[in-house]
Amino acid sequence: METTKGMNHDLFIDDFVVKEREHTLPNYNIDAAPDDPCVLTATIVKEDNPSTSGEHYWDFGLGAVPKTATGAGPFTVRYTNGGNKKIVEKVTDADKTYYIIKDIKVFLQPIASFATSIQGKTVQFTNNSFATKNVFWDFGDGTNSSEENPIHVFPHFLKYTVRLVVSNSCNSSTTSKVVDLTTVGVHEPGGPTESLLNVYPQPGDDEVNFVGIQKIESLILKNLQGQQVMQVYPQSISYKMHVNHFPAGIYLLDYQLKGGLKQQVKISIVH
Secondary structure, three states: OOOEEEEOOOOOEEEEOOOOOOOOOOOOEEEEEEEOHHHHHHHHEOOOOOOOOEEEEOOOOEEOOOOOOEOOEEEEEEEEEOEEEEEEEEEEOOOEEEEEEEEEEOOOOOOOOOOEEEEEOOOEEEOOEEEEOOOEOOOOOEEEEEEEEEEEEOOOOOOEEEEEEEEEEOEEEEEEEEEEEEOOOOOOOOOOOOOOEEEEEOEEOOEEEEEEEEEEEEEEEEEOOOEEEEEEOOEEEEEEEEEEOOOOOOEEEEEEEEOOOOEEEEEEEOO
C-alpha cells in the first residue's frame, strides 16, 4: 500500500487490494464399519462428525444396495460384488459444495494358491491366491513368513511340505505343496562334480568308492529325511565305503576335500 500527501493535506491511497477470505473445508470424514466387508454382508456408512446443516447426497459405488441416499446417515449398505469401492458424499452448505471420498474393499471367499521357482536351496514363492487380505506361510522347516511373495532358503536338500494360509474378513483358505529339493542342487556321480570327487559304482551294492582330486577330509552320509547314517574322516585321496548294511535307496553325501572344497553328491544303493 502506498500513500501520498497532497498540497491540501489530503490523503490518497494507491494499489489497494481486497481479498475474499478463503473458505475452509469443514471437518467432514466418512466412516465405514467394517471397511473390508464380505459380499452381501452389511457395512454401516456414516459421517465421522455428523452434521445436519446443508444438503447431503451419497453414492456408495458399484454394486451397492442401496446405490444412493440423502441425509447425514447412518446407512446400512450391502454390495453384490467384490472389489475396490469408492463411497462419495456430496455436501452443499452455504453455497459451497464439498466432495468427501472413502475407499473400501469388498471381499469374496478367499482361495489359496501358490507357485514356486527353485534354485538350489533357495525358493521363490509366488502367491496366486484369490481375494486375500492376510497371508501366512509355513515352510515346514520350523520357520514362517507373512510376506506376500517370500524368498526362502531351506537348510537342507530335503522334501518340505509348505503350507499357505490366506484370509480376509469373510473366511480363510489353506493349501499345501511338497517342495522337493532332493532332485535340485545335488550333483549326480559322473556329472559336474566328477572333477572334484569320483564316485563308483553307481548304483552301489556292497561298496561305493570315492576318489578326490584332493585329500578327502570328511564324508557324511544322510538319508532323504536328513538323518545322518554315517560319518567318516578318511584323510586320504580315496575311500571305500561299505554300504551293504544300509537299506536300498537314495542317499545324500556331504563331502569336504582338503582346501575347503565342499559339495553334496547323490548316491544310489541297491541290493
